[in-house]
Amino acid sequence: MASLTSRDFSLSVADCPLVQIEGWDGTLRQFEKSVSASLGKKLPASVGETVHHKGLLIIRVAPRRLWLALDEGTEVPALVVDPDLGCSVPLGEGRARLKMAGPDIARLLSGRIAVDWHAPTAAPGRAVLTSFHHVPVLFLRTGETACELIVPRSFARSLSDWIAGG
Amino acid sequence: MARYSAFSVFRNALSGQKNWQRAWRAAEPKPSYDVIVIGGGGHGLATAFYLAENHGIRNVAVLEKGYVGGGNVGRNTTVIRSNYLLDGNTQFYEFSMKLWEGMSRALNFNVMFSQRGQLVTAHSADQLDGFSHRANIMRLNGIDADILDREEVRRLVPYLDFSDTARFPIHGAIFQGRAGTARHDAVAWGYARAADNHGVDIIQNCGVTGFVRDGDRIVGVETTKGRIGAGKVGLAVAGHTSVLGAKAGLELPIESHVLQAFVTEPLKPLVDHVVAYGADHFYVSQSDKGGLVFGGNLDGYNSYAQRGNLGVVREVAEAAIALMPCISRVRLLRHWGGVMDMTPDASPIICPTPIDGLYLNGGWCYGGFKATPASGWCFAHTIANGKPHPLVAAYGLDRFRTGHTLDEAGVGPSAWLQ
Amino acid sequence: MLRIECPCCGPRDHDEFRYGGDASVTRPAHDDPDPEAWYRYVYIRTNPAGPHREYWQHVTGCRQWLVVERDTRNHVIASVDFARKLRARKSTLRKSPA
Amino acid sequence: MSSNRKRLSVGGRIVREQPVEFTFDGRKLAGYRGDTLASALLANGVTLVGRSFKYHRPRGIFSAGPEEPNALVTLGSAGRREPNLPATTPELADGMVVETQNRWPSLAFDVQSVNGLLAPFLSAGFYYKTFMGPTRRAWMFYEHFIRKAAGLGRAGTSPDPDHYEVRHAFADVAVVGGGPAGLSAARAAAAAGARVALIEQDFLLGGQLLAEPSDSAAAAWLKQAEAELERFETVALMKRTTAFGSYDGNVLGLVEQRDPTDPQPNGETRQTVTMLHARSIVFATGAIERPMVFSNNDRPGVMLASAARTYLNRFAVLPGKKIIVATTNDGAWRTAFDYAAAGAEVTVADLRAVPPAALAAEAARLGVVVRAATRIVDLCGGHAARQVMLNGPEGQSWTACDLVCVSGGWSPTVHLTSHLGVKPVYRDDIGGFVPGAFPADRFGAGAMLGAYTTAAAVEDGHRAGIEAASFCGKSAPAPTPSKLDLGETAAAPHHEVLPAGRGKAFVDFQMDVTTKDIELAHREGYESVEHLKRYTTLGMGTDQGKTSNFPAIAAMAALRNATIPETGTTTFRPPYTPVAIGALAGRAVGHHFKPIRRTPMHDWHMANGAEMLEVGVWMRPYFYRQSGRDVNEAHVAEMRTVRQAAGLMDISTLGKIDVQGADAAIFLDRVYANGFAKLAVGRARYGVMLRDDGIVFDDGTTTRLAENRFFMTTSTAKAADVLSRLEFLLDTAWPDLRVAVTSVSDEWAAMSVAGPASRAILSAAFPDLDVSDEALPHMGLLESEWEGRGLRILRLSYSGERAYEVYVGASAGEQLWSRLLEAGRPFDLKPYGVEALGALRVEKGHVAGPEIDGRTTLDDLGLGRMVGKRSGFVGDVLRGRPALQAPNRQRLVGLECIEDGKRLRGGAILFLPDEKPYGHGRGRVTSVTFSPERGHYVGLALLAGDVASEGSEVVAVHPMKAETVRARIVSPVFIDPQGERLHG
Numbered sequence A: 001m002a003s004l005t006s007r008d009f010s011l012s013v014a015d016c017p018l019v020q021i022e023g024w025d026g027t028l029r030q031f032e033k034s035v036s037a038s039l040g041k042k043l044p045a046s047v048g049e050t051v052h053h054k055g056l057l058i059i060r061v062a063p064r065r066l067w068l069a070l071d072e073g074t075e076v077p078a079l080v081v082d083p084d085l086g087c088s089v090p091l092g093e094g095r096a097r098l099k100m101a102g103p104d105i106a107r108l109l110s111g112r113i114a115v116d117w118h119a120p121t122a123a124p125g126r127a128v129l130t131s132f133h134h135v136p137v138l139f140l141r142t143g144e145t146a147c148e149l150i151v152p153r154s155f156a157r158s159l160s161d162w163i164a165g166g
Numbered sequence B: 001m002a003r004y005s006a007f008s009v010f011r012n013a014l015s016g017q018k019n020w021q022r023a024w025r026a027a028e029p030k031p032s033y034d035v036i037v038i039g040g041g042g043h044g045l046a047t048a049f050y051l052a053e054n055h056g057i058r059n060v061a062v063l064e065k066g067y068v069g070g071g072n073v074g075r076n077t078t079v080i081r082s083n084y085l086l087d088g089n090t091q092f093y094e095f096s097m098k099l100w101e102g103m104s105r106a107l108n109f110n111v112m113f114s115q116r117g118q119l120v121t122a123h124s125a126d127q128l129d130g131f132s133h134r135a136n137i138m139r140l141n142g143i144d145a146d147i148l149d150r151e152e153v154r155r156l157v158p159y160l161d162f163s164d165t166a167r168f169p170i171h172g173a174i175f176q177g178r179a180g181t182a183r184h185d186a187v188a189w190g191y192a193r194a195a196d197n198h199g200v201d202i203i204q205n206c207g208v209t210g211f212v213r214d215g216d217r218i219v220g221v222e223t224t225k226g227r228i229g230a231g232k233v234g235l236a237v238a239g240h241t242s243v244l245g246a247k248a249g250l251e252l253p254i255e256s257h258v259l260q261a262f263v264t265e266p267l268k269p270l271v272d273h274v275v276a277y278g279a280d281h282f283y284v285s286q287s288d289k290g291g292l293v294f295g296g297n298l299d300g301y302n303s304y305a306q307r308g309n310l311g312v313v314r315e316v317a318e319a320a321i322a323l324m325p326c327i328s329r330v331r332l333l334r335h336w337g338g339v340m341d342m343t344p345d346a347s348p349i350i351c352p353t354p355i356d357g358l359y360l361n362g363g364w365c366y367g368g369f370k371a372t373p374a375s376g377w378c379f380a381h382t383i384a385n386g387k388p389h390p391l392v393a394a395y396g397l398d399r400f401r402t403g404h405t406l407d408e409a410g411v412g413p414s415a416w417l418q
Numbered sequence C: 001m002l003r004i005e006c007p008c009c010g011p012r013d014h015d016e017f018r019y020g021g022d023a024s025v026t027r028p029a030h031d032d033p034d035p036e037a038w039y040r041y042v043y044i045r046t047n048p049a050g051p052h053r054e055y056w057q058h059v060t061g062c063r064q065w066l067v068v069e070r071d072t073r074n075h076v077i078a079s080v081d082f083a084r085k086l087r088a089r090k091s092t093l094r095k096s097p098a
Numbered sequence D: 001m002s003s004n005r006k007r008l009s010v011g012g013r014i015v016r017e018q019p020v021e022f023t024f025d026g027r028k029l030a031g032y033r034g035d036t037l038a039s040a041l042l043a044n045g046v047t048l049v050g051r052s053f054k055y056h057r058p059r060g061i062f063s064a065g066p067e068e069p070n071a072l073v074t075l076g077s078a079g080r081r082e083p084n085l086p087a088t089t090p091e092l093a094d095g096m097v098v099e100t101q102n103r104w105p106s107l108a109f110d111v112q113s114v115n116g117l118l119a120p121f122l123s124a125g126f127y128y129k130t131f132m133g134p135t136r137r138a139w140m141f142y143e144h145f146i147r148k149a150a151g152l153g154r155a156g157t158s159p160d161p162d163h164y165e166v167r168h169a170f171a172d173v174a175v176v177g178g179g180p181a182g183l184s185a186a187r188a189a190a191a192a193g194a195r196v197a198l199i200e201q202d203f204l205l206g207g208q209l210l211a212e213p214s215d216s217a218a219a220a221w222l223k224q225a226e227a228e229l230e231r232f233e234t235v236a237l238m239k240r241t242t243a244f245g246s247y248d249g250n251v252l253g254l255v256e257q258r259d260p261t262d263p264q265p266n267g268e269t270r271q272t273v274t275m276l277h278a279r280s281i282v283f284a285t286g287a288i289e290r291p292m293v294f295s296n297n298d299r300p301g302v303m304l305a306s307a308a309r310t311y312l313n314r315f316a317v318l319p320g321k322k323i324i325v326a327t328t329n330d331g332a333w334r335t336a337f338d339y340a341a342a343g344a345e346v347t348v349a350d351l352r353a354v355p356p357a358a359l360a361a362e363a364a365r366l367g368v369v370v371r372a373a374t375r376i377v378d379l380c381g382g383h384a385a386r387q388v389m390l391n392g393p394e395g396q397s398w399t400a401c402d403l404v405c406v407s408g409g410w411s412p413t414v415h416l417t418s419h420l421g422v423k424p425v426y427r428d429d430i431g432g433f434v435p436g437a438f439p440a441d442r443f444g445a446g447a448m449l450g451a452y453t454t455a456a457a458v459e460d461g462h463r464a465g466i467e468a469a470s471f472c473g474k475s476a477p478a479p480t481p482s483k484l485d486l487g488e489t490a491a492a493p494h495h496e497v498l499p500a501g502r503g504k505a506f507v508d509f510q511m512d513v514t515t516k517d518i519e520l521a522h523r524e525g526y527e528s529v530e531h532l533k534r535y536t537t538l539g540m541g542t543d544q545g546k547t548s549n550f551p552a553i554a555a556m557a558a559l560r561n562a563t564i565p566e567t568g569t570t571t572f573r574p575p576y577t578p579v580a581i582g583a584l585a586g587r588a589v590g591h592h593f594k595p596i597r598r599t600p601m602h603d604w605h606m607a608n609g610a611e612m613l614e615v616g617v618w619m620r621p622y623f624y625r626q627s628g629r630d631v632n633e634a635h636v637a638e639m640r641t642v643r644q645a646a647g648l649m650d651i652s653t654l655g656k657i658d659v660q661g662a663d664a665a666i667f668l669d670r671v672y673a674n675g676f677a678k679l680a681v682g683r684a685r686y687g688v689m690l691r692d693d694g695i696v697f698d699d700g701t702t703t704r705l706a707e708n709r710f711f712m713t714t715s716t717a718k719a720a721d722v723l724s725r726l727e728f729l730l731d732t733a734w735p736d737l738r739v740a741v742t743s744v745s746d747e748w749a750a751m752s753v754a755g756p757a758s759r760a761i762l763s764a765a766f767p768d769l770d771v772s773d774e775a776l777p778h779m780g781l782l783e784s785e786w787e788g789r790g791l792r793i794l795r796l797s798y799s800g801e802r803a804y805e806v807y808v809g810a811s812a813g814e815q816l817w818s819r820l821l822e823a824g825r826p827f828d829l830k831p832y833g834v835e836a837l838g839a840l841r842v843e844k845g846h847v848a849g850p851e852i853d854g855r856t857t858l859d860d861l862g863l864g865r866m867v868g869k870r871s872g873f874v875g876d877v878l879r880g881r882p883a884l885q886a887p888n889r890q891r892l893v894g895l896e897c898i899e900d901g902k903r904l905r906g907g908a909i910l911f912l913p914d915e916k917p918y919g920h921g922r923g924r925v926t927s928v929t930f931s932p933e934r935g936h937y938v939g940l941a942l943l944a945g946d947v948a949s950e951g952s953e954v955v956a957v958h959p960m961k962a963e964t965v966r967a968r969i970v971s972p973v974f975i976d977p978q979g980e981r982l983h984g
């Protein structure tokens, strides 16, 4: 898979251990309480917010949906979701994490996704679900000149080639 | 009507073009007509012409809210073909093709019907099988059709992408030699002039705002030029069918969507056929003026705005380059939109309506230019006789209730939800 | 591009969305046996030239189905909300004793 | 430089230290950095640059901007060939290869200029009146020649080697136009705290200020303004960038030309299209000067007054030494003054009876001859102007000249503000159309609003900048508005009445539309401006009538004796100036046209002889080369392997959906036509979904993993549609159901092990799993782990053989695939592709795409019994419509070819043996395959129910292959009707 490193831009592709949890309509409050209790951390309140905690990145991807993305090497949290409150699906096999950094990254990304690099909603620590060449991707702003794209595995090569300009 | 001919052109040239007459009179509404046709597009004008020509009904008015030919007939990509699959469609569109073949002479107006041939590329063996099915149906109904293999396509249109970087390699194509294009404006003007010559009043800047009823019968229309009485009223307003239908109390299975069209700067001859891309939404032909005229898919949301958006412009450009890499540096000159009357099965509606005295012609979606003569012919017949012409028997409104839909593409109603 | 302000993701180009058509037609109950009701739901459209309530799904975003109020004459969007929320409101309305 | 004989020795904004060489029809010429192609040509004394569309009249350089109607040339060659470029726009670059067009054999001597003599016959729309005989197809003959004669430049036929980008950009305030109004708008908005994008099509900022002498106050102001803007980090100065379209949601389409002189940044990109999302927009697009209409007004040597001034002051070119300035307004006098100051002999012919005294005084001071109430009626000259006939109080006389500067007034540039359907409105005081009502987030400034003096433009721009910023909530205290007064006056222009001069007086130069054509159109009733346009092609050229539309409207208004607002404008459409199609496609070309979707086993297929096939965006193995020479041979061999030993197939492309929740079973019961509520945990079931209209939508298998959890598979093609549909039903119809649906298509690598040896292979591959028929019966599920990934084995068969679908975490897909092949080697396990898969299912009578064609019902496909007495599922009610229940509907049957040496083919039409093969027949062959089992071709067909009795014969007619084949109607299940092999 296209990975490239040059003076002003680096791109690498990594696995993406990930669990999706979802709460039912109506009992969302209780669901969030119980989850944040067992994770020992308050959940991101609104879509696009993220919370980092014990090697776990908690992202709200929809009003009732959260993604728990694991940093390399951290174990999947022993999280049991009460079926009366919600459910969970592992998604870690089906996604790839494209990590990008470089001074010219904003300009480069602007040719790929419709995200305003300078907007508060794309500030470091924020997540944006959007599309990249018709493919649904999750944009993670990881730093001043760094970001990640969580992309469906089957498209990962096509998209990384595209980023790398192949 | 002073006939048009090489000779008349010559003679008028010598007299400084001073002796030409109006192509059609600037008519003002009479108090009432035997038949009022609403909509001065291709279909409305053709209907008026055939009412007079075929049925001797000459006390007819065509009411056009804007200028004649300003609707879809004046903004379409002019592809004319008769390669329809389903029983009912096949024969209707072939009848239309035959009328096209005699149109310029019948109207004494050169509509520049150019039978340059249309091909649709296939990109897999399965797709080509599907095309063979279509081609077989065409041949078995006496319509010309051919299936081409990759090499034959290359010989016909070498500028398509036959390279190995092609995302969807060309496998073959279906070809109809009699298909082609026509000068869209001339079709509207030609029918207007010929209808006028039969005494039909063509009334522009006359928008219909309502219907006049006597009990549950329609006896006239309200317009921006006042009330006009009518024995019968024919509705042929394409994208605006729902708006007028509502005024008449008709409930219709129609949504108005915007479809865009595009033209490039004028070029010396490059594309000698009508070429359609079987792997995506893109088709192109070259106007006699030299512009590449092309189109793609609907913008995909209800609209009456006659304009589209940039996303589709880009998608169409991408497909254009995917099929014809050589036009990368050719420049887009203008793009515009038209309002399509989309039916749930993408087939038209021509029929008497539940409302006495009101006849409906609509639901042409993005395919009604090619139907213009047959539609006018059959709609005139339907109005004159109060019952559908046999060729449009399948185009009734009730087909959605009964299930006799004609779904060429097989996408069903509300395609976006499938 | 239409810019649709998703209630949870913010304003996005409409090519992030999937169109769902007229939202003013109500779907019969799943076990409603009345052919007329289904016929009207599937086929009959008011198709107004003016304000139009329509479904859009933020398909490359939060995947929520939304109800957008948009003027079909000029594409100006007046309101956007979650289909669920509106639906919930409707049903509570219906439940409330007359 | 000697060749630059018309170049002044000083002044201008060209870089004399940087000469630039180019060729013009093979002639080597030179200009300077800072030149446009046009200014360089003028400097070299080139006056003849192009030929007109219809009459092939000689044409020169008329303007100094994108409104140019005449000087169209072709740049580059081969894949880089770019036709129809106005010479007035490209920045001169080293090695530019320029070719003139629409002439043969040469520009100076063009055979088709005889069209000029034929002109009387080639009047507007003449072709509608002739070419109709002698035969019906006559037009095909004439068209051939007409097409050849029409068109302008010639496009290349090889692919474009250059790259393009499409990008997104965002701003609070977008300012379109970098003239005085735009500059002060940008300055004000930036100062107010807004993020500003300033968009200018030219490679220099300044707009009309660039026409001012380079040592003037205007130049100083410009320098200062540009410096100020550069100091803001929040301002993006986008030069060489045209805003080509204004779209909904305040999105502007921009196209940026790469700076030809510096390859960085991203120098490999020739053009970049930007979709600029702005919260508010200031349009400061200026105004375009109008020509004047007189006989032979199209000749080389006739030029817009402001353009002439631009060439003099910006490019230090003196195109003429004896000039006539013909005008209706004050502005053009400045051209006269500057030319006089530069040493030219100048006469001003002003249509107005009494030109402003101040101007007259200045003229006297500079020795400019002034002739009031005077107009040009005719011009004499071929490839350059020689003399004009002036008509005024002093009578009518020829006056010698070598340059004619015309100004028929100005037209505000209202294109972009009209793109959203807002019609411009006429203002009598300025004699031009200005934008119609602005929505709250859009503003105008400067000449495009009719502010025709620099002072007014600067002031107006400042106002607009502040308003636009405060619309975005940015209202930091604004700086004092900078002032710039050039002492211009802008008295109301005089309206030009069209002359009935001899010879051709052109309105649309490029389309060769003359006043006579407009009169003819009016005479024939094409009097609406839209008819006028379409009948005469007025305004339909590459310049879209930027200079010609207004004179044409005025002319038609006069003929109709209507007012100009009554007559109205035609519709303004994007793009403002033409945009390369390749630029709009950006990087989505070649194999990036659509993203490529790969399965987890993709690399293995590539490395192991798979011939790949595009299936939607997926790449799938079509067949494996080691199985045979071509697909026909290979897929039959692969079928044999499956039937006799075992085959391995990559089925990862199936749609996969995780369905969870207390109401999951109820939900599936509603969305599938057949029941799922009673499906036992650990069991799978084949299911069919209908559309609301009762037609079959999609099919697949769904497995109950747990009481409240299901694993759904869909067809490859419908995966996305099915998911959206499920979500639609949950969000809009049944929000009360507690169900969550999630795509897990990418989670699982999926492979099918099919064939008699499949069980043995599995037990070899998974020694510690019990895959016995007891543990894993048909339609059973076995869940486990493999190499730390989830593993699901479903015993399902598509081919009719004993078969298993093995699902494993995608990251282990290729590993397990190889493991299975290895374990299967002793059993002769081989991979097979989609062609074999398709053939196997035909043999077994399973329906797929060709049968589920969006028109067939459950009963048509012989699946009606799945439903039984059920009701309440999607599509239930409307499938009961009479037409969908009619007994003569076409339904699924099997066909067997009963003629030796012949074969069935997909797409063949079915008739009864005694029937004349005409019309639509009784049905069609949907899918066929050679059946190794049966030793002949078998097929599935849809055949009218009233004639579809098994055993009887039909004839399959395939005109495309000129084939007619007799076939027997049989059961669609060609092998193992009892289904014993499932257990074999």
Ligand SMILES: Cc1cc2nc3c(=O)[nH]c(=O)nc-3n(C[C@H](O)[C@H](O)[C@H](O)COP(=O)(O)OP(=O)(O)OC[C@H]3O[C@@H](n4cnc5c(N)ncnc54)[C@H](O)[C@@H]3O)c2cc1C
Pocket: B038, B039, B040, B041, B042, B043, B044, B063, B064, B065, B066, B067, B068, B069, B070, B071, B072, B073, B074, B075, B076, B077, B078, B079, B080, B206, B207, B208, B209, B236, B237, B238, B239, B240, B244, B259, B260, B261, B295, B337, B338, B339, B340, B364, B365, B366, B367, B368, B369, B370, B371
């Ligand atoms: C971009 C585009 C591309 C297309 N490409 C093709 C193609 O390649 N091939 C093909 O066969 N078809 C094509 N079509 C479809 C075809 O143009 C239409 O189906 C056909 O023109 C519709 O019939 P018409 O000409 O009568 O419609 P129109 O020309 O739209 O006529 C309807 C008329 O009714 C008038 N009207 C509306 N309301 C009122 C009122 N209240 N009172 C009075 N008058 C009213 C309108 O002003 C209009 O003039 C295309 C359409 C578009 C928009």
Ligand SMILES: NC(=O)c1ccc[n+]([C@@H]2O[C@H](COP(=O)([O-])OP(=O)(O)OC[C@H]3O[C@@H](n4cnc5c(N)ncnc54)[C@H](O)[C@@H]3O)[C@@H](O)[C@H]2O)c1
Pocket: D176, D177, D178, D179, D180, D181, D182, D199, D200, D201, D202, D206, D207, D208, D209, D241, D242, D243, D244, D284, D285, D286, D287, D329, D330, D331, D332, D410, D413, D416, D445, D446, D447, D448, D451, D452, D453, D454, D457, D488, D490, D576
């Ligand atoms: N002599 C006269 O009667 C007369 C009439 C009109 C204007 N003027 C002069 O014109 C100036 C008016 O200032 P202004 O700023 O309003 O106009 P301007 O013409 O000075 O500036 C407009 C700028 O917008 C740019 N532009 C236009 N369309 C564009 C597009 N789609 N994309 C990108 N750039 C685009 C042009 O290249 C130009 O640089 C004053 O100097 C005034 O004296 C004089």
Ligand SMILES: Cc1cc2nc3c(=O)[nH]c(=O)nc-3n(C[C@H](O)[C@H](O)[C@H](O)COP(=O)(O)O)c2cc1C
Pocket: B074, B075, B076, B077, B078, B184, B261, B263, B287, B289, B291, B293, B306, B333, B334, B335, B336, B337, D539, D540, D541, D544, D570, D571, D573
């Ligand atoms: C077949 C066809 C060819 C066209 N060719 C040109 C052309 O060469 N130049 C041009 O400016 N417009 C051309 N147009 C577009 C028209 O100018 C106009 O945009 C279209 O008819 C829609 O009308 P409207 O833009 O006034 O709404 C063409 C339109 C059609 C349908």
Ligand SMILES: [Zn+2]
Pocket: C006, C007, C008, C009, C010, C058, C061, C062, C063, C064
């Ligand atoms: Zn969203």
